Amino acid sequence: MERKPVPGRRATIGDVAELAGVSKQTVSRAINDKGEIGAATKERVLEAARSLGYRPSRFARGLRLQDSVTVGLLLSDVTNPYYPEVASGVLEVAEDRGWHVVVGDSRGDRRRELEALQVLARQADALIGQCSSPDEELARELPGVPIVLLDHPPGHRGHGSVRIDFTSGMRQAVDHLVLDRGRRRIGVLEGTPRANPATERRLSAEQRLREHGLPAGADWTAHAVSHTVAGGEAALAELLTARPDMDGVVCYNDQIAIGAMRELKRAGRRVPADVSVIGFDGLPLGELVTPSLTSVHIDKARLGRLAVQEVARLLADPTAPPVPDAPVVHPELVVRGST
Amino acid sequence: MERKPVPGRRATIGDVAELAGVSKQTVSRAINDKGEIGAATKERVLEAARSLGYRPSRFARGLRLQDSVTVGLLLSDVTNPYYPEVASGVLEVAEDRGWHVVVGDSRGDRRRELEALQVLARQADALIGQCSSPDEELARELPGVPIVLLDHPPGHRGHGSVRIDFTSGMRQAVDHLVLDRGRRRIGVLEGTPRANPATERRLSAEQRLREHGLPAGADWTAHAVSHTVAGGEAALAELLTARPDMDGVVCYNDQIAIGAMRELKRAGRRVPADVSVIGFDGLPLGELVTPSLTSVHIDKARLGRLAVQEVARLLADPTAPPVPDAPVVHPELVVRGST
DNA sequence: ATGAAAGCGCTAACAC
């Protein structure tokens, strides 16, 4: 919700015109550096503008020109190290197109998410976000707002999405543990519940484990309460209690994986000698821990860039149906010390 | 610069009014959930709006209501792990006030910085940023735009700032190395050149080193080309060549410190047995490396919160002179494994 | 080279 107006009303083009003793359009010409204006007049106008601390109203200009685009980027938590690269991709393409980007943070709260989206929607032409709210809810609460979901399967009309191929990613992770490292008792650390349960990453891992003839399922799974190092530590502790003979862990993301590594060490296990750990996302952070983290990298900047392109598509035709071939980001295994 | 308009012109309140067979005012009442409207009429209007994909123009609304505030946040590099917490503080207070936040990224480029600020200024009422451009340049290129500089001494009229007490911070760092660890041959890893050379952090460190009767100066200093782990690695290698007998390093920030630790290990030195390393900023990252990083923590979220408060002050009275007692963030030493 | 008038899309104020 917007609040009260800024005190001390700002000078308008009319004030400048009056002070300079010219008409409004002359002021407009001066400040927009158009031709058709005398050098002396221009200088006088600019001086008047300066002395009044005049700045053109972005609203008036936007209303008149109708050529400015703003996209809203909703993050579930700005401090999550997953986002900077995504944001970087978003900002890069936005800048190329001359678009502005407003950001919001839902602090991991589902209710706040919707509120934050609505606030952003007041200032943006379209939204980008990793939303946990179901599509129907978004459509209901944000009627007419083009939304591009990060890491969601294609959804409703008016919603775009960028997919990440988790099936392939998880398969690479499991195959590496099984085929390259010879692990046979592999646990899975899943993240928090997802909007669409069918998209849980662990499912892809479990399927691949079974294809290798290995055990998998609830017994071999723990859920991290948060996608953080602490969440990973707690989840691994839980999993280790159930499966003390575990010799490998596939994790929902790198932070959880790093937490898993820390907890394993604390429990007296050596990584990777006793237990192999593998993460997902490929955060720069993974290179700094010891041993450095093997992870399935995804090009997060590309995810951001693709999202802005999807926004452009939606903006061009808001009634376009969701395309079946939404852009996909393909994960790629990068092996380091932890396996 | 803004580009061409979005195609397929959006429906206006007039279109909705026409379709619903009512006046614009009635539409306005319906979509803004005011009273004074029949339930049936309201439903008919909302249905019309829905079918047209109508969304109110933020420009028209902003122009009319004059109650929306947007602040622009310029970062030198979104992917720098220093920023998320700052942004978090900015977003927190902005949200409390009902303000929007637009972000820009200058990619560490001085020229881009000014451009990015100008782009942001088109969409924001005031700016916040860690700017490397001199005050005069900002004042000249962004006339009338209230700016709050992060980590700068108070500057010109119309500019606000939030200070970080580097003198105290660097003193704590040096004192820890000298008094608590007994180090006597301490090197300094400074960052890239600053807008105001007098604010280089190394100066505070060098002064304190001299107060302890220890050697300091160019011989004991290396400059990191970038504020990154790689930058720290290179800088430390350089310093180590000049001072192979070094037994401690004070670093410009945590990333450089982590780079220093890595390079020291690579050179066969033990940390902290042979060389003590100390960072600055207190990134969460520092807890994950081995050994974990001792650092002078600064409350980055608070920095962001204070910056927004300064913006509020400037917005309330744009002609207010810079206050001598700009808000200050006080650093605090947190000791961990690396010293 | 400069000015007057119109209108972008919206809502507050005031009819009815």
Place this chain on the structure above:
DNA sequence: GTGTTAGCGCTTTCAT
């Protein structure tokens, strides 16, 4: 309960 009028601050015709 609903419509009419006016005007937010700006730029774009079109005159002069």
